[in-house]
Every structure is written in structure tokens, then in C-alpha cells.
Amino acid sequence: MENFIDLILDPLNGLFLKFKVFVPNFLAMLVILFIGILIALIIKRALMKFLTAISFDSWSDRMGFTKLMRKGDLWSKPTATLGTIIFWMLIIVTLMSGLNALQIPAIDQLVSQFFSYIPRIFSAAMILIVGYLLSGFISRAVLITAANSGFHYAKLLAKAVHTLLIVLILAMIMEQLQIAPSIVLAAFSIIFGGIVIALAIAFGVGGINAARRVIEKDVMPKREEETKDEIEHI
Amino acid sequence: MSDFFQTGIITTLHQLGKPSLERLESELHEFSKVRPIALVLPSLYSEFEGPAMPGIVQELAKVKYLNEIVLVLDKASEKEFQKVREFMSPISTEIKIVHNDGKRIREIYETFTRNGFNVGERGKGRSVWLAYGYVLARGRSDVIALHDCDIVTYSRELLARLCYPVVNPNLDYVFCKGYYSRISNKMNGRVTRLLVTPLVRSLQQLVGPHNFLAFLDSFRYPLAGEFCMTTDLARVNRIPWDWGLEVGSLAEVHRNYSPRRVCQVDIAANYDHKHQVLSADDASKGLMKMTVDICKSIFRTLASEGVIFSDGLFKSLLVSYLRHAEDTIMKYEADAAINGLKFDRHEEAMAVEAFTRAIGMATQVFMENPMTTPLIPNWNRVTSAIPDIFEMLQIAVDADNKQ
Numbered sequence: 001m002e003n004f005i006d007l008i009l010d011p012l013n014g015l016f017l018k019f020k021v022f023v024p025n026f027l028a029m030l031v032i033l034f035i036g037i038l039i040a041l042i043i044k045r046a047l048m049k050f051l052t053a054i055s056f057d058s059w060s061d062r063m064g065f066t067k068l069m070r071k072g073d074l075w076s077k078p079t080a081t082l083g084t085i086i087f088w089m090l091i092i093v094t095l096m097s098g099l100n101a102l103q104i105p106a107i108d109q110l111v112s113q114f115f116s117y118i119p120r121i122f123s124a125a126m127i128l129i130v131g132y133l134l135s136g137f138i139s140r141a142v143l144i145t146a147a148n149s150g151f152h153y154a155k156l157l158a159k160a161v162h163t164l165l166i167v168l169i170l171a172m173i174m175e176q177l178q179i180a181p182s183i184v185l186a187a188f189s190i191i192f193g194g195i196v197i198a199l200a201i202a203f204g205v206g207g208i209n210a211a212r213r214v215i216e217k218d219v220m221p222k223r224e225e226e227t228k229d230e231i232e233h234i
Numbered sequence: 235m236s237d238f239f240q241t242g243i244i245t246t247l248h249q250l251g252k253p254s255l256e257r258l259e260s261e262l263h264e265f266s267k268v269r270p271i272a273l274v275l276p277s278l279y280s281e282f283e284g285p286a287m288p289g290i291v292q293e294l295a296k297v298k299y300l301n302e303i304v305l306v307l308d309k310a311s312e313k314e315f316q317k318v319r320e321f322m323s324p325i326s327t328e329i330k331i332v333h334n335d336g337k338r339i340r341e342i343y344e345t346f347t348r349n350g351f352n353v354g355e356r357g358k359g360r361s362v363w364l365a366y367g368y369v370l371a372r373g374r375s376d377v378i379a380l381h382d383c384d385i386v387t388y389s390r391e392l393l394a395r396l397c398y399p400v401v402n403p404n405l406d407y408v409f410c411k412g413y414y415s416r417i418s419n420k421m422n423g424r425v426t427r428l429l430v431t432p433l434v435r436s437l438q439q440l441v442g443p444h445n446f447l448a449f450l451d452s453f454r455y456p457l458a459g460e461f462c463m464t465t466d467l468a469r470v471n472r473i474p475w476d477w478g479l480e481v482g483s484l485a486e487v488h489r490n491y492s493p494r495r496v497c498q499v500d501i502a503a504n505y506d507h508k509h510q511v512l513s514a515d516d517a518s519k520g521l522m523k524m525t526v527d528i529c530k531s532i533f534r535t536l537a538s539e540g541v542i543f544s545d546g547l548f549k550s551l552l553v554s555y556l557r558h559a560e561d562t563i564m565k566y567e568a569d570a571a572i573n574g575l576k577f578d579r580h581e582e583a584m585a586v587e588a589f590t591r592a593i594g595m596a597t598q599v600f601m602e603n604p605m606t607t608p609l610i611p612n613w614n615r616v617t618s619a620i621p622d623i624f625e626m627l628q629i630a631v632d633a634d635n636k637q
């Protein structure tokens with residue numbers, strides 16, 4: 001009978017012991033979450049005030065980030081959007097730290113994977129920002145140069161350059177985030193290679209006459225000069 | 235039947251005989267292939283509940299030569315915006331509604347503000363300016379026509395005659411203003427008859443010959459809200475957002491183009507729309523507010539062209555205006571008598587007294603700060619500061635219209 005009671009009590013005892021260990025961890029997680037949310041809110045407010053002070057919204061309007069947001073049907077201010085993004089990133093970090101406090105092996109592994117992934121997210125974000133700025137700058141430069149040279153399809157050319165650069169940036173971001181890297185690399189190579197071949201063929205076929213004229217211009221005057229030369233000597 | 239006398243330094247296109255609307259429209263249809271036309275309609279939701287809008291929609295449904303219609307809707311909730319979309323559906327021309335109170339357009343206005351652009355308060359001026367921006371952003375039209383949405387006597391002939399001088403490539407006009415008589419059983423249009431014309435003539439008397447005054451005096455109805463112009467002009471013109479919109483727009487046209495390329499056209503035998511109250515005791519609303527704004531706009535334009543205003547000149551102006559206005563009342567009394575129209579001389583004299591007070595207020599405001607008349611920057615300047623604004627505006631309007 002005693003054995004039987006032990007059989008019942010032992011698991012309960014074990015459960016109680018585990019619960020005794022778990023409760024402080026759980027409380028620690030709640031405290032981390034509370035403090036984390038509080039800090040995230042404070043940082044969000046401070047960041048938004050700072051961004052407003054440096055006229056970040058106006059800068060975004062000029063740099064094209066606001067347009068990017070509007071294309072994605074985001075109609076809040078860039079300051080508010082960035083503030084919200086930073087807030088939720090901090091909440092995710094807080095959540096991960098909180099879960100870490102539970103000291104559950106499976107979650108520990110997930111948390112360490114998450115933290116090792118953060119630098120990749122950061123560098124992807126940097127590639128996106130710098131790449132988008134550069135692509136805008138380059139496409140505008142192409143537009144101005146082509147328009148000033150009297151090129152009829154300047155706007156189309158600028159848009160094509162912009163699209164190509166965006167494709168390149170997206171491929172770089174995907175590669176950085178390690179999202180199906182081999183597929184991305186293959187897809188990018190095929191698309192980019194295809195475009196280059198298409199351009200080469202288009203230029204080659206369309207430019208036969210132009211190329212002939214260029215060659216004739218280069219070659220014919222020489223022949224004339226040679227002939228002239230001969231006549232003069234005679 | 236109109237006479238054919240050419241007044242002033244701009245061209246006047248009269249309605250002579252009974253020109254065929256079908257011919258006019260078929261020509262417009264051909265011309266619009268080369269110069270596509272956008273119609274801009276600034277409106278309040280309340281106008282859709284009034285008597286004018288059903289007639290306007292019915293008439294516009296028959297118009298085939300328009301490339302696009304841009305309706306700027308003010309003071310409308312989301313539900314009312316949807317109702318307006320439904321209301322406009324009989325028209326086959328592509329219609330885009332700019333919902334001024336929608337979250338996207340509000341954010342567009344916020345974008346202007348944070349980039350240092352004062353686009354003014356809610357009103358026709360600001361709505362029209364935004365509509366120009368949208369037409370320019372789309373880049374599908376070469377000509378913009380505009381009329382109010384409270385015209386009770388609307389017919390599509392008005393639109394055809396308004397568009398024709400600018401759309402016809404053989405006539406080299408960049409700006410065309412409509413004119414008409416405003417008669418019911420009496421003469422309406424007090425601000426034009428008893429304020430603008432006498433004021434302009436008084437100024438001519440005091441300042442001497444002046445190009446802008448001669449230009450303004452050439453218009454038979456300078457306050458008409460119906461005009462048509464090229465998109466190039468819409469891009470470079472700055473417009474006032476207050477009641478000085480019509481006069482201020484004319485000042486900008488005068489500044490940027492030769493009068494040879496400006497015309498006015500008789501667009502309707504009769505015209506009736508929502509009447510404003512005089513509000514003689516309150517200069518912050520009604521015709522008194524309109525008067526103060528118009529006077530400020532005229533003074534500022536003249537000052538910008540080198541006219542020096544002093545206390546003495548303004549004092550003489552008040553007396554001179556009163557004399558001209560009183561003479562004008564007598565002329566109109568005779569005109570009303572021969573045409574069998576009611577004419578309340580006392581009421582007209584009261585209006586002149588109120589206008590004189592309003593001119594006095596405008597002179598005071600102008601002397602305190604000559605820069606008070608607000609002008610919304612032109613689109614060239616806006617796009618220079620915010621290069622993506624056209625795209626953002628287009629995204630906002632298109633998204634509103636897709637929902």
C-alpha cells in the first residue's frame with residue numbers, strides 16, 4: 001500500500017520540484033518582459049523626438065523612403081513607422097530574452113539561433129537603405145544625362161536601370177538573410193544573364209546599320225586619305 | 235444676342251448667332267486627340283445634395299471628348315465619398331476623386347507642411363491646386379478646364395465653349411476665362427458689378443495707365459470660376475487659397491504670359507449658382523470676406539509691379555471708389571429698367587457701403603503687412619523640394635479610388 005502511495009506521490013513530488021524551479025524563472029521572464037516593454041516604449045518615444053528634431057520625415061520625403069512606404073500602402077509618418085519598427089524589434093528581443101530566462105533547452109537553442117541571426121538582419125537592412133539610396137541616385141543621374149543628350153526614351157532607360165538595381169539589391173538581401181541562397185543565386189543569375197543577353201541581342205540586331213555606319217566612317221576617310229595621298233604625290 | 239465689340243487688351247470670343255453644339259463637340263473630339271483635356275471639379279459634399287450636381291452629371295455623361303475628370307471632394311466622410319463615387323458612375327469618362335478628408339490625402343497635405351510649404355486652409359484654391367498637381371502627375375492631359383459644381387443652369391455647351399479656344403491648336407491661347415450674364419428677375423453678381431470694376435477703374439484713375447489694371451479691366455467677368463488653360467500654365471502658376479483665387483490667378487497669368495495669348499469666352503446666356511450672403515457686419519465671412527481677400531490680392535499684385543501705396547492714395551481710393559460705384563449703380567438701374575428687371579437701388583447702395591468698409595479693412599491689413607495675401611507655391615517649386623510628390627499623390631488618389 002505504501003508502495004502504491006509512493007507511486008502516486010513521487011511524480012507529484014517531482015512535478016512540484018520542477019514547478020518550484022520553474023516559478024522563479026517564470027517570474028524572471030515576466031519582469032524581463034515588463035522592463036523590456038517599458039524600455040522599448042521609452043526608446044521609441046525618445047527616438048521619435050530625436051527623428052522629428054533632425055527633420056527625418058522631410059529627409060525621407062526627399063530621399064524616396066516615404067514614396068516606398070506609400071507604395072506599400074503605409075500612410076503614417078516615416079518617423080512613426082521607424083519608431084514602430086524599432087519598438088517591435090525591441091519587443092522581439094525582450095521576448096527572446098524573457099524566454100531564455102525560462103531555461104528550457106529547446107527554447108534556449110531557438111534564442112541563440114535568433115541572436116546569431118540579428119547581425120544578418122542588420123546588414124540586410126543596411127544593404128536595403130544604402131542600395132535604395134544609390135539606385136535612386138544612379139537612376140536620376142541616368143535620367144538627367146540621357147535627357148540632356150536628347151535620348152528619346154530617357155525616362156524608360158532610367159526606370160530600367162532603377163529596376164535592375166532593385167533586383168540586384170533584393171538578391172543581395174535574400175542572400176544575406178540566407179533565404180534559399182542557392183535558389184536566389186540561380187534565379188538572379190538567370191534573370192540578370194537573360195537581361196544582359198536580351199540587351200546584347202537587341203543592340204546587336206538593332207545596331208547593325210549604326211555599326212556599319214560607324215565602321216564606314218572610320219574606314220572610308222582613311223581610304224580617301226590614302227587615295228588623296230597618292231594623288232598628291234603624283 | 236451679343237455684340238461683337240472687342241474690349242480691352244485680351245481677345246473676347248462672343249456668342250454670335252446660334253452656333254451648333256454638335257459641330258463644336260465634334261471639332262473638340264478631333265482636337266482632343268492632339269491636346270487631351272482634363273476637367274477639374276472642385277466640390278463640397280453638400281453640393282451633391284443640392285439641385286445643381288444631378289444636372290451637371292447628366293450633362294457630363296453626354297460629353298465624349300474629355301480625357302479625364304478629376305473631382306476634388308471636400309468636407310466628406312468615407313461613406314459620403316463612396317456615395318459620390320456611385321453618384322458619378324453614369325459618366326463614362328475616367329473619373330478620379332480626390333478625397334480631401336481621406337487619410338491618404340491628409341498625409342499628402344502633411345507632407346507639404348513638414349517640407350515648409352504653406353498650402354493654406356481648406357477651400358477651393360487649395361483643392362484646385364491639388365487637382366492640378368494630380369493632372370500633372372498623371373501626365374495624360376495637355377489642357378485643364380475647370381468649373382464650379384453649384385451651377386444650376388449648367389449645360390454641356392458651357393464646357394465646350396470654355397475648352398474650345400485652348401484646345402484648338404490653330405488658336406494660340408493658353409488661358410481662357412468664361413463670362414456670362416447673371417440674371418434672374420434681377421441682376422446678380424454684385425461683387426463683380428459693384429466692387430471689382432469700380433475699384434479697378436478707380437485705381438486706374440489714381441495710379442495712371444497700368445498693364446495689370448488694363449488686363450483686369452478687360453475681363454467682362456473677372457470673378458468667373460470657369461476657366462481653361464494649358465497644363466504648362468498650371469505648372470508655373472501660383473494661386474491664392476483664399477477668395478482672391480480668381481483675381482490672383484489672373485495676376486499670375488498676366489505675369490507669365492502675353493495678353494495676346496489670353497481670351498475670354500461667352501459660355502452661357504444665363505448663369506445661376508449658390509449665392510453668398512453679404513454679411514455686412516462681419517468681415518470674416520460672406521461677401522465681405524470675399525471683398526477683403528480680393529482687394530488684398532489686387533493691392534499685392536500692384537505693389538509687386540512697382541505701384542507705391544500710401545495712406546493718401548488709399549484715402550483717395552475710398553472716395554474715388556465710392557464715386558465710381560455710385561455711378562455704376564445708376565448705369566445698372568437704367569440697364570435694369572430697359573430690360574424689365576427688378577432693381578433695388580437701396581440694396582445696391584447698401585452693398586456699396588459695405589464694400590467701401592471692406593476696402594478700408596483691406597487697405598489697413600495691407601499697410602500692416604503687404605505680404606499677407608497667401609499664394610500656394612507652384613508645382614515646379616514643390617517637385618524641386620519633394621521630387622517624389624507627384625508619384626505619392628498619384629498613389630494616394632489611385633488607392634482611394636480602388637477601394
